[in-house]
Amino acid sequence: GDSVTQMEGPVTLSEEAFLTINCTYTATGYPSLFWYVQYPGEGLQLLLKATKADDKGSNKGFEATYRKETTSFHLEKGSVQVSDSAVYFCALSDLYNFNKFYFGSGTKLNVKP
Amino acid sequence: DTGVSQDPRHKITKRGQNVTFRCDPISEHNRLYWYRQTLGQGPEFLTYFQNEAQLEKSRLLSDRFSAERPKGSFSTLEIQRTEQGDSAMYLCASSLSGASGLYEQYFGPGTRLTVT
Numbered sequence: 001g002d003s004v005t006q007m008e009g010p011v012t013l014s015e016e017a018f019l020t021i022n023c024t025y026t027a028t029g030y031p032s033l034f035w036y037v038q039y040p041g042e043g044l045q046l047l048l049k050a051t052k053a054d055d056k057g058s059n060k061g062f063e064a065t066y067r068k069e070t071t072s073f074h075l076e077k078g079s080v081q082v083s084d085s086a087v088y089f090c091a092l093s094d095l096y097n098f099n100k101f102y103f104g105s106g107t108k109l110n111v112k113p
Numbered sequence: 114d115t116g117v118s119q120d121p122r123h124k125i126t127k128r129g130q131n132v133t134f135r136c137d138p139i140s141e142h143n144r145l146y147w148y149r150q151t152l153g154q155g156p157e158f159l160t161y162f163q164n165e166a167q168l169e170k171s172r173l174l175s176d177r178f179s180a181e182r183p184k185g186s187f188s189t190l191e192i193q194r195t196e197q198g199d200s201a202m203y204l205c206a207s208s209l210s211g212a213s214g215l216y217e218q219y220f221g222p223g224t225r226l227t228v229t
Binding site for chain 2: 004034036042043044045046049089091093099100101102103104105106
């Protein structure tokens, strides 16, 4: 079945450091891929998405490229800020499976000033 | 506020009691989803509605769980005879569907259930 695996956290970085959070997926259909972010005490917010192979999603300085050959969708940011501290979830959704989402277990990011 | 809302935000109940949660989706969204999130894990799919029809249920949704969306607008999730293992964050999400394809899901803030 469909599933998402992402790197375990927590990830602790200093401000302005480079961020990579790895995400790989298994899917039988034609998934779209997403990164959601959850700030403390808040709900999940869509960060970025990519709907087909080689698409790059980007938002707020974050980027992720849909790599079908490696079944990956790694999240990157060139220079993190303290305000980026949150839990990040990789997810996939299959258009042909009523858009049910499969989430990874989440990666907590701590950014220190 | 035109986002997804959930009520209550927190619920503490004793084992064996029944609880009901409410979700109000974004008004024009025809799809509504329920997920459960336990500590340190990502959300897990429970069930899904297209308008008022419940089209899919996860095997996680035991017979103690029931969900409704009577008029295709708000939805309720009821848990009967709660167990300590039901303690979790219950998330609701809504989205549009259409011939042009995939629309992202918008999540509510969740209802945190604690069963003592």
